[in-house]
Amino acid sequence: MSFLRAARAALAGQCCLPRVLVAVIIILALLSLSCSNSGNSTLTRPDHNAYVTLPAMGSVLLLHINGTTGVISMGAQTPQEEDYSPVGLALLPSRKFLYVVNSRASTISIFNLASDGTLTLSGTPTQAGSGPDAAVIDPSGKYLLVTNNYGNNVSVFSIDSGTGALSEVAGSPFYANTDPSEILITPSGKFVYVTNPEIGMVTAFSFSNGVLSQVPGSPVFSGAGAFGLAVDVSEQFLYVANPSASNPSPYETTTGNISGFNIDPGTGALSPILGSPFTSTAGTGPTVLAVDPGGSFVYAVSEGSSFSIWCFAITPTNGQLAAVASSPFSLTAGGLFALIDPSGSFFYIGTAAGHGIAGYTYNPSTGVPAAIAGSPFSTGTPPGKMVVSE
Secondary structure, X not given: OOHHHHHHHHHOOOOOXXXXXXXXXHHHHHXXXXXXXXXXXXXXXXXXXXXXXXXXXXXXXXXXXXXXXXXXXXXXXXXXXXXXXXXXXXXXXXXXXXXXXXXXXOEEEEEEEOXXXXXXXXXXXXXXXXXXXXXXXXXXXXXXXXXXXXXXXXXXXXXXXOOOOEEEOOXXXXXXXXXXXXXXXXXXXXXXXXXXXXXXXXXXXXXXXXXXXXXXXXXXXXXXXXXXXXXXXXXXXXXXXXXXXXXOOOOOOOEOEEEEEEEOOOOOOEEEOOOOOEOOOOOEOOOEEEEOOOOOEEEEEOOEOOOOEEEEEEOOOOOOEEEXXXXXXXXXXXXXXXXXXXXXXXXXXXXXXXXXXEEEEEOOOOOOEEEOOOOOEEOOOOOOOEEXXX
């Protein structure tokens, strides 16, 4: 019998319970109803940490995130290193190590994480490829993958589980066509996708035991300036932001769109989703993408505050995108990064113009974003990339 039914029975005289126990049951029933109807906004969640690179400062900034409100407060900053220009970063799932890609120095710094989230540099930075940019760790936590803009390739390193040290795997770096930039690994760890903005394409790989192998038909054309990547939770659909792409009537006044691809579950090969590319009624140059953990929405964002956040509902059966009501939203955004925290509660966007991070909650039913109190949160200088701990 549920709390509510027991309470009703007690009140009706159908349950022979002491009055005190009846009162307790009624209170629990009311609390149960309150929790079930409150939605995500009133749940209390633990606080957690995040990290953001500051390229101009040559350092990494610790962020503290209030688990209930999403408000960001600034923590400790690592010592500044001239001519490092840290951009990409990746956090090991065990949270013991943070890897930071230094674009100008062509190295990768390894940091140990203390219990309070503070960072301590571990040894001498590892040599990377030419012009390293973005980084990702595979789901097993065994490998770190880094795109190399100038080298036209991707480096793969095995991770020592005890020390966090990196060792480049045999055959690395792997050719990834011209100007590899953003990188994404699917939840299963089977496939890796890299955007090539200079040629407007996406390079697709299968991934096994640290080895990247280009899949049939790779690379595939996406659109002008192809950059940001996102995959749905079912690993069926890949979405790519094309910030410079033009659109046919009636969307000719909107610059930029989103390509949607079906992912072959066996090979990782890409084929266009019917109706792709998808665009908005207004806006210019969406650069980065995020998919909510529930797999319901795709967000595409661009710098500025006019028509700067596009939100689309994902059709589960075919991956097609449909703009949600009131999209695009004229809210503070940015083109540096877009991510949703692991709990699925908060949406964070890196902005160069505001020198900080815009933070939002979003309605899990409609996708509509709402600014977090105090947003945007200043980092003092434009951020590079951000990663959030679980």
